Amino acid sequence: MKYVAELKAKIREKLPELDVVIGWKQGFDPVHASPAFMTTPEEIEQLVVNPLCVQNLATYLPGLKGKKVGIVARECDTRSIGELLQESLIEREELTVFSVKCPGAVDLVKLRQQVGDLGRVRSISFDGPRVTVETPDESSSLDLGELLPGKCRVMAYDEPVLADFRFVDPDQDTVCREEADTDLVALEQMDLDERFAYWRGHLDRCIRCYACRNVCPMCVCQDQCIADTRDPHWLSAETDVRQKWMFQLIHAMHLAGRCTECGECERACPMDIPILTIRRKLNREIHELFGYTSGMDVDAVPPLLTFQPEEKSITEREW
Amino acid sequence: MVMGDLKFCPKEGLSRWVEELSREHTVLVPQQAGDAVEFLPFAEGSELSLDRQPTAPPKKSVFPQTETLMRFEYQKDPEHPDRQTLQIKETLPGKEKTVILGCRPCGARGFSVFDPVFGQGEYLDPYYQARREHTVFVSLACRHPENTCFCNWVGGGPADSAGSDVLMLPAGGGYVLRPVTDQGRQIVEVGGFEDASPEQQTEADRLAEEAAENLSPAPELEEVPDKLFELFENLDFWELMAAKCISCGACTYLCPTCYCFNISDEYSGLQGKRIRTWDNCMSNLFTHEASGHNPRPTKAQRLRNRVGHKFSYYPKLHEQVFACCGCGRCIKSCPMSVDIREIVLSAKEYADE
Numbered sequence: 001m002k003y004v005a006e007l008k009a010k011i012r013e014k015l016p017e018l019d020v021v022i023g024w025k026q027g028f029d030p031v032h033a034s035p036a037f038m039t040t041p042e043e044i045e046q047l048v049v050n051p052l053c054v055q056n057l058a059t060y061l062p063g064l065k066g067k068k069v070g071i072v073a074r075e076c077d078t079r080s081i082g083e084l085l086q087e088s089l090i091e092r093e094e095l096t097v098f099s100v101k102c103p104g105a106v107d108l109v110k111l112r113q114q115v116g117d118l119g120r121v122r123s124i125s126f127d128g129p130r131v132t133v134e135t136p137d138e139s140s141s142l143d144l145g146e147l148l149p150g151k152c153r154v155m156a157y158d159e160p161v162l163a164d165f166r167f168v169d170p171d172q173d174t175v176c177r178e179e180a181d182t183d184l185v186a187l188e189q190m191d192l193d194e195r196f197a198y199w200r201g202h203l204d205r206c207i208r209c210y211a212c213r214n215v216c217p218m219c220v221c222q223d224q225c226i227a228d229t230r231d232p233h234w235l236s237a238e239t240d241v242r243q244k245w246m247f248q249l250i251h252a253m254h255l256a257g258r259c260t261e262c263g264e265c266e267r268a269c270p271m272d273i274p275i276l277t278i279r280r281k282l283n284r285e286i287h288e289l290f291g292y293t294s295g296m297d298v299d300a301v302p303p304l305l306t307f308q309p310e311e312k313s314i315t316e317r318e319w
Numbered sequence: 320m321v322m323g324d325l326k327f328c329p330k331e332g333l334s335r336w337v338e339e340l341s342r343e344h345t346v347l348v349p350q351q352a353g354d355a356v357e358f359l360p361f362a363e364g365s366e367l368s369l370d371r372q373p374t375a376p377p378k379k380s381v382f383p384q385t386e387t388l389m390r391f392e393y394q395k396d397p398e399h400p401d402r403q404t405l406q407i408k409e410t411l412p413g414k415e416k417t418v419i420l421g422c423r424p425c426g427a428r429g430f431s432v433f434d435p436v437f438g439q440g441e442y443l444d445p446y447y448q449a450r451r452e453h454t455v456f457v458s459l460a461c462r463h464p465e466n467t468c469f470c471n472w473v474g475g476g477p478a479d480s481a482g483s484d485v486l487m488l489p490a491g492g493g494y495v496l497r498p499v500t501d502q503g504r505q506i507v508e509v510g511g512f513e514d515a516s517p518e519q520q521t522e523a524d525r526l527a528e529e530a531a532e533n534l535s536p537a538p539e540l541e542e543v544p545d546k547l548f549e550l551f552e553n554l555d556f557w558e559l560m561a562a563k564c565i566s567c568g569a570c571t572y573l574c575p576t577c578y579c580f581n582i583s584d585e586y587s588g589l590q591g592k593r594i595r596t597w598d599n600c601m602s603n604l605f606t607h608e609a610s611g612h613n614p615r616p617t618k619a620q621r622l623r624n625r626v627g628h629k630f631s632y633y634p635k636l637h638e639q640v641f642a643c644c645g646c647g648r649c650i651k652s653c654p655m656s657v658d659i660r661e662i663v664l665s666a667k668e669y670a671d672e
Binding site: 033236 | 352353354355357370371372374375384385463464465466467468562563565566567568569571572573581583585594596597599602603604647650651652654655656657658660661
């Protein structure tokens with residue numbers, strides 16, 4: 001990205017006022033980026049911004065409350081920051097947002113489907129919408145649009161929800177786009193038995209690692225999650241599909257109208273279970289009921305964090 | 320190795336062999352589920368997925384995520400309502416044989432870390448022992464090490480036979496089968512295969528060597544157990560290492576050598592069962608004591624435990640063997656790309672300022 005040098009310079013300038021700046025750096029191999037916690041100029045030098053920078057770094061913010069934190073954030077990531085602010089889970093004065101124009105993102109599962117085992121990738125490079133991947137066997141030229149995670153196909157963000165500094169590349173168009181949510185529509189069209197069988201099949205391989213929960217920027221019960229407490233004993237310690245499904249439903253209910261659809265739950269799932277769809281469904285219900293979209297307006301009160309004596313769109317009395 | 324011990328299984332003969340084995344045993348083979356690859360029971364029409372390292376290792380076949388230790392039931396005495404009797408029912412695993420076919424050598428090697436803890440010494444675990452004795456591992460040697468593979472750091476290799484009963488070595492459009500144990504020999508016999516030709520054997524050895532050469536060189540780790548011990552109190556170091564960790568259990572639950580467990584009673588009304596379930600040291604409830612105190616209150620202490628257990632405490636107790644098989648799943652499945660190799664090397668190279 002053309003703005004990276006400018007971004008690094010700005011972070012260097014602001015670093016003395018901050019405890020840490022969170023960004024991305026190259027991870028353990030060519031296709032993996034990793035969150036970077038920058039506290040020195042040398043660490044800022046390692047900062048990268050490219051379509052492999054897939055982690056939503058906002059997830060670290062509630063845990064750093066009380067510190068002065070800088071964060072490098074794509075447009076969609078600022079939506080999570082917005083919702084965290086709306087819920088007073090972080091403080092605006094403690095936060096410096098270095099907003100970057102999103103260079104697009106690579107869904108590593110889709111990449112694997114194209115080029116085979118990612119552990120054999122020797123190099124990957126980006127040139128506009130072209131992605132070139134080298135393995136010992138072959139070189140593939142792919143279209144970034146085909147590798148986008150599902151979340152980038154149903155919601156488009158041109159501008160950040162909030163920013164202290166903004167970095168754009170004039171040649172770079174918005175990569176995400178707003179298309180019909182085909183995954184969700186397909187699920188809605190299934191009858192109940194079919195849908196139940198679908199989730200049963202997928203959740204059977206859940207290992208209860210709770211990567212989906214721990215990576216979620218909006219999951220704030222932290223160490224008090226009802227999924228693991230013994231008292232009250234909502235879920236058993238068994239690993240049957242009932243417990244797994246129950247957890248997913250509880251998680252989705254807790255996120256209704258709060259989830260910013262960043263897709264981290266689904267990305268983090270080591271067993272590739274398509275769990276973002278459940279959250280999207282609940283968000284859509286909230287949108288239909290309250291006309292509300294989470295995280296887009298820092299001053300808005302989320303509908304489930306308040307109540308009206310009479311809700312406009314809930315016609316209880318006419319039953 | 321006795322000549323004639325090595326057999327050759329052509330690629331197209333593999334599913335016939337698996338089918339044959341599945342008549343007498345449960346055969347778990349890697350199969351695609353969604354976009355993951357898991358060990359699932361072979362059934363007619365099952366497709367083997369052997370090209371990718373399975374997403375989860377075959378750990379749960381011997382050490383299930385939920386093991387029922389016993390069932391129990393309280394009975395009320397109608398004459399004396401204040402009295403209850405307790406009936407306990409044993410639930411030891413059966414003696415049916417299970418064959419795991421197509422795991423990688425590192426996946427089978429994982430159990431060699433379990434054995435000294437559950438199957439040897441003063442305290443024997445009958446559940447583990449029963450499953451371990453009745454499970455046969457047919458491992459597929461690796462041809463193409465991945466970026467995350469580091470079996471050579473911890474004493475393994477792409478064609479390592481430790482923990483396996485049979486090694487399948489790719490060669491000549493099929494596999495040279497090398498039995499490692501008597502159980503393995505019996506399993507190979509079921510296939511009725513021809514002897515492997517000298518050419519096939521030579522090719523198998525050559526490919527195995529090539530794979531070993533493709534691994535990045537292993538660093539010297541001898542001083543690591545002591546180094547980690549010295550760093551125990553250095554929370555600054557561990558906070559730095561754990562900064563990006565989100566404290567989930569993906570690394571531990573996908574690890575072929577992580578064996579920590581929890582025991583709990585699950586009951587409804589007067590009946591219930593005592594179960595043993597996988598635990599993971601990344602969870603805040605791990606070692607959370609009844610008093611409310613937790614000696615590992617933050618993710619830094621918890622990550623320290625994970626790395627320390629594998630590369631310091633375990634080797635100090637068990638003949639310098641690392642409790643890690645180098646499969647790399649904790650690295651590639653970590654949502655935040657935490658790399659245990661980097662932590663081990665940072666500890667090794669750590670110098671006090």
